[in-house]
Amino acid sequence: MGEGFNYLFNPRSIAIIGATAREGSVGGVITRNLLTKFRGRVYLVNPSYTELLGHRVYRSVLEIPDEVDLAVIVTPAPTVPRIMSECAAKGVKVAVVISGGFSETGEDGARLEREVREASQGRVRILGPNCIGVYNAFNGLDTFFIPQGRMERPRAGPIALISQSGAVAAAILDWAARKGIGVGIAVNYGNKLDISEVELLEALAGNEDLRVVVMYVEGLKYPGEGRRLLEVMRRVTKVKPVIVYKAGRSKSSGRAVKSHTAALAGNYEIYRAMLRQAGAIEVNNLMDALEVAKALATQPLPRGNRVLIITDSGGAGVQAVDNVESVGLVVPELPQEVRSTLAKSLPPFASTANPIDLTGSATDAMYKFVLDTVLPTGHIDMALVLAQMQLPGMTPKLADYIIEARRFGKPIVVYGISANEDARAFKARLEEGGVPTYDRLETAANALRALYEYAVTRGLVRPR
Missing domain, CATH: 3.40.50.261 (Succinyl-CoA synthetase domains)
Incomplete structure (x- = not known):
């Protein structure tokens, strides 16, 4: 990351120009955000105050005794050129101009915008104007007002x-x-x-x-x-x-x-x-x-566009095939030797062709068996697991089996729309374990499509 952008995303010190404690105001929200969350030094600037929220307030950024990496400007548009000139004189590295009223309003605003650029003297990088700036969850930088x-x-x-x-x-x-x-x-x-x-x-x-x-x-x-x-x-x-x-x-x-x-x-x-x-x-x-x-x-990137679908509902399985194939992926029929292996341990009424329909008799162990049997083969490249936590044989333990299946190095995404307590625990465990969950089949299919497209971009597979 270039030095200027390091100051934008990871500043050591911030000056809030237009700081205020006024409830509900743009400056008030930003002032409180940074004072309470930012892990660096925060300086308040506003000529109308000497103290705010227990902190000293400076009349100008030029009065701040220390270096300022980032200035957040929350003042009326006509004042910004002068403030920018002061930031340049102070040696501020980057300024986030929250203020609106510039080129988005027409020629007068565009003229004012040019004045801001000139005032920076090419020494201050500028984000904005007319923006809400930066949110960095890693260090507490939050100018979203x-x-x-x-x-x-x-x-x-x-x-x-x-x-x-x-x-x-x-x-x-x-x-x-x-x-x-x-x-x-x-x-x-x-x-x-x-x-x-x-x-x-x-x-x-x-x-x-x-x-x-x-x-x-x-x-x-x-x-x-x-x-x-x-x-x-x-x-x-x-x-x-x-x-x-x-x-x-x-x-x-x-x-x-x-x-x-x-x-x-x-x-x-x-x-x-x-x-x-x-x-x-x-x-x-x-x-x-x-x-x-x-x-x-x-998820790891796939080596092809073939999708395994495991479901506890025949109807949902049909919809999954439609969604997967509509985005250019394929749901291949599994070869007879794999189907025969599956049939030996699954109920006689389960479908083993792909999608694999475990029906209403589905259990955690059945899902685990299918994943462990099919994922290591060369017949599929990714898996879409459909799992509802309404069936008596299924529990949140299934999440652990799916997470364990990551060892096969193939992407897995999970679809489920149940909202009962077990379903919530199941989804939360999967997300914590690095397996994405979706409540729309269309989105799950798009996630698999994106993985395949990016594998093509990286040259891992040839487009089919």
Whole structure:
């Protein structure tokens, strides 16, 4: 990670310019977030106060006696050029400009934005303006100004999120927290006066704590950005997977993009071709992006596109086949010698062709037997396990058997929609053990598709 971005994500010290204790205000939320959670030094700046929440307040960043790595600016837009000039004089490395009222509002705002750039003198890197900034679960850096009760923060995890929209970033982090999905770093870049998604992607790709990068992109802003993004994404996808949800696909939504962050949505088909060339994995919504990221963060890559399906319901098995094959994967019929081995230990009415239907007589031991028998063979490359905890022969112990099956080195994902106590314990144990669970078959199939696509990108298999 470049030095400038290390100061953005891992600063030693932060100055909150526009700090306040006022309840419900943007500055108030950020001030409390950083004072209570950030593991470095925090300095408060506001000429209207001398003390806030038991901390000294400085009139200007220039009065702070120590070095300041990161400035978080939460003041009206017209004041930002002057403040940026002071940050440059102080030697601040990076500034996060939360304030809105810049190029997203029209030409007057764009002019003010140019003044901010000039005031930085090329010495201060700028994130924003019109952004909510950075969330780093590893060190407590949190400039997201939505109160905790209205936006839950996810636990630290191996997923990174880069979002052009602040509201979208906040909503998806709240959703991830409630789903128990770990997000280590999230960043919203807003109008990208300086720092762009291209640089952020490159920086986060070098973070060893992060295994997958998810991007929400509305549009590019400057000439040549598309080529630069393609070049960087090609390099990054050779190291770790990149999942992209591109918004602004239609002509009407493209107009909305321009009014939102002053970006140009561009022709979606061009974006789509670019993402394909770069080896990125495209999804249709951000929920799927994070769900798919779970699989890419925890599972080995497959050596082919053949899927084993194990189920306790014939109807669910049929739906699983439909979903798996609709995304370009295959559900091969198992050879007779494997079926004969299975038939010796499974009930006579169980189907052994693939999907393997254990019926309502399913037990934990039956699932274990099928996994141990079929996964080591060369006939399948991944497994989709459908398991409802409503049947009398099934218990949360099944999670341990599935986790043990990871020793075969093939990706496994689990689907189940039951919500009883055993089902919740089953899913929680799987997630803790590094096996992703899903409550939609479509999402489970997309997770397997993403694993296969990334295996192709990494050159582990040839596309079929």
